[in-house]
Amino acid sequence: MSLTTSDFLAAWWTIAVGTLSNASCAILGCYLLLRRMSLLGDAISHAILPGIAIAFLLTGKIASFPIFLGAMGIGVLTAFLTQLIHRGGVTEDASLGVVFTSLFAIGVIMVSAIHSVDLDPGCVLYGLIDAVPLTTQPFLGFEVPPAVGTMGSVLIVVLLFVNIFWKELKLVSFDPDLATSMGISATLVHYLLMAMVAGVTVTSFEAVGAILVVAMLIVPAATAHLLTDRLWSMMLVAVGVGFLSSLFGYIGALLLDTSVAGMMSVVAGLLFLLAVFFSPRYGVVSKVWHNLALTLRISGEDIIATIYRAEERAGGKTSGAGIGLGESLRAAGGGIVGWLAVAGFWWQGLLDCRGSLLILTPDGRRRARSLVRSHRLWELFLEENVELPLDHLHDPAERVEHFIDRHLQEELNDVLESPRKDPHGRPIPPLDSMDEA
């Protein structure tokens, strides 16, 4: 397959329309996601059907602008009716479900009553994105497909809306009660947002179809939320996801010879999966990494505490006592984790080798002493305050010792009035400072 200029132009315009439409949806989707109303986009995309029909009845033709207005009106009506029913004692999700299915049904009846409107289900699902490059018309002095002009204008309206109401949208999305108490009516802002969502939905419908619109109202925002911690960066990333979906969706559709809009949605879903795995805060990979790091720390600490106890039995730090590798691996719970823990602590300068024995460095000894101190303070605390029998003390202390920091040590020490011996009669090692003094 050789690429010609017209192939390239077709690709360019299709990706452009996809990106413009995805960007509008992604930006508004951020607010829907943060307000926990993501499915509202889906609901409104159904509910606007009577709006389209009424606009058609009034004007007698399928034109973008009247339909845009009709959809916005229905968007507000959906939000209003939902609130009305909700206030009557029905839960919010059920109210929404009742409203959008009823409006959709009314729309279907109206459309079938108007015989001159031809509503092709395939066209509703996938839109006309495959047909984007087929026609062009002059727009600002350039020959562009009409959808580029429409979706470009819609994006500009969305950007203006977000810019003008930035402060209001943020406040209402975060804390609607405070907003209302300040005179910035959460209800009014909500209606404005619903009108925008409905308007964007209906215009995007024609260009890219229902699947892509609903996906773009949810998926880019959800992806961006995993990766960012500011609203503006969340929107930027969401728009980026919209662009990448458009680009790779188009390429994928070409390669697999399938629906462009469908493929764009699939790519968005894949990007979301990537974010789930690699998000720095919530990601699976970072969780696995943190768990591994914690496991290695605990295993390493168990090893140095074992060596410290061996030193203690042999008569103190001058004894130069150590333990064999086998014993240290057993202390660490064995296996690959043990090896990694030994290597890690050796690399951090906490462990050293002498012959076949693992011994403590001065740093390692300090850390080990603090651990044993935590362990024995905790055993004493359990005995005195929880009144556990002697043979119940070691296991809980073995787990907890890794999480008692210096601050907690001091608190325990104060509560127990600076004890010298643990319940088994072994000495509680002093703090480093006391040791040095």
Added chain:
Amino acid sequence: MPTETPTVPVSSPEESPTTGTDSPHVLDVHDVTVAYHRRPVLWDIDVTIDQPALVGIVGPNGAGKSTLIKAILGLVRLASGSVSFFGQPYSSARSRIGYVPQRGSVDWDFPVSVLDVVLMGVFGKLGWFRRPKAADREWAMECLRQVGLADMHTRQIGQLSGGQQQRVFLARALAQRASLYFMDEPMAGVDAATERVIFEQLGQLRQQNKTVIVVHHDLRTVPHYFEEVILLNMRLVAYGRTEEVFTPENLRKTYGGQLGILTDVATSMASKGIRP
């Protein structure tokens, strides 16, 4: 004696110092009844606060403490009654009123920084469309400083501890520069340091002749923190100076079981009102 009547005047008008050039009362809640789905949850509440004070609202779970605050602020509809602030309706007085909702009422994963949240405190004064300026940011930082969180201003709010989050809410309230504050459980589940900071700030607000009305859950600290107390359990049990109305008898009335009849009546009204 004062426990017999629900409303105990804080002081007679003659003793009351002039609290402002324009205001007969700081807050006047007159015969307010609130219903959810026609089931009354607050009955005929009358509270008149004559002069600046730290006021605690106490009562058992489900007593309508948060609802009372929301009703006063116009966030839930009144079934009957009226509320005025400094002698004015809410719409004219709202720039002088600050609000701290319950910490659990917002999403702390929301992608905003600590400073962003505090800055929201000035949005009311800015009104629609106007953007916060550099001076507003300065002021928000100053409010953060007062609650001891200035060095955390760039953090995303979810990275704070519960107590720190509560202090962010307090800083946001300070940023509102109000004269009358409503705070919903600001000391619920906070650490000792936060409780100290909040109490200090309440004291400072009081010194600036401001009124702070606080839903509070810890009965032991009520006499220590609050000059006046509202005892609430669906109806007003007592309101007045803490040393006068915070009595074992009133607490028994508030937390005791004799309010069962009210619940029964409310249930009966709800069942007749909505469903046949």
